[in-house]
Amino acid sequence: MTTPRDRAETLAALHTAPEILRVVNVWDVVSAKAIAALPETKALATAGHSIAATFGYPDGENIPVELMLDMVGRIVDAVDVPVTADLDAGFGNPGETTRLAIAKGVVGANVEDRVKPLAEAVAAVEAVIAAGEAEGVPFVxxxxxxxFLKGADRSVDDKVADAVERGRAFLAAGATSVFVPGKLDAETTRRLVEGIGERKVSVIGVPGNLTAAEYEALGVARISYGPQTQRVALTALQDLAIDLYRDGEIxxxxxxxN
Structure with missing residues (x-):
């Protein structure tokens, strides 16, 4: 049995490897076990949106943090690979939420800035890193x-400059990588990697974005898929039901x- 420190160090090393880290997001124990069973799986990431939807809550910290962390803990206990959790914006207390997540066996997390003032966003990063240090875990x-999600009225140049400034500040405060979700073409990604650092940028895979291999060639560290994986599973379920209602078969x- 590896220790939390071992799992955290493994997860951190996956972010700096030449190969892009591909994490398929999961939302419950059975989805986690199905993905963890694949030999290609090196780590798992939970999807906060998907966990909230599982319990009937809309995304955006509407699910009680205790309920979300209970599911995350069950996922950690069910698999042998490192688990990084989606902690939204920290549920009002990023440091304490991180401490509670570490107690569940989590060794890394996403924490979003929601484009809050930079000083406030950096303070949240510092609180997360401090919580890991206090628990003896080099938290990833x-x-x-x-x-790129909240800047519809801004130019691409402006958004890139803002993301680079924030990303550098987050790395200086102890973050391992900088997650920039949104529609990112090759040129925009190249500029983000150039400004934030090679193997320091994390992206999301959504319809219309580049492939993991294309992002890897641009120097991206990690790609995840957020709620898209649950949507694919639910689409398959609904399509199956439509077929069964038409007298189809399994x-x-x-x-x-399962």
């Missing part, structure tokens, strides 16, 4: 900036994953 923070190719 994928510090998220929402510049496909013979279905694997017994």
């Amino acid at each position: 923070l994928n510090a998220r900036t929402d510049v 496909p013979a190719t279905v694997r017994e994953l």
Whole structure:
């Protein structure tokens, strides 16, 4: 059995490896076990949006933090790979929420800035890192900036400059990587990597974005998929139900994953 420190160090090393870290987001124990069973899986990431939806809550810290962390803890206990959790914006207390997550066995997290004033966002990063140090875990923070999600009225140049400024500040405060979700083409990604650092930028895979291999060639450290994985699973379930209502059958190719 590896220690939390071992798992944190493994997760950190995956972010600096030449190969992009591909983390497939999960939302409960059965989804976690299905993905962890694959030999390609080196780490797991929880999707806060998906966990909230599982319990009937809208995204955005509407789910009680205790309920979210209970599910995260169950996921950690069910797998042998490092788990990084989506902690939204820290549920009002990033340091304490990180401490509670570490108690569940989590060794890394996303914490979003919601484009708050830079000093406030940096203070949240510092609180997360301090919580890890206090618990003896070199916590792997994928510090998220929402510049590209909340800047519809801003130019790409402006958003890139803001993301770079925030990203550098987050890294200086102890973050391992900087998560910049949004629609990122090759040129925008190149500029972000150039400004924030090679193997320091984390992106999201959504329809229309580049492939993981293309982001890897641009120097990106990590790609995750947020709520998209649950949406794919739910789409398959709903499509199956439509077929069954039309007198279809369960496909013979279905694997017994539960």
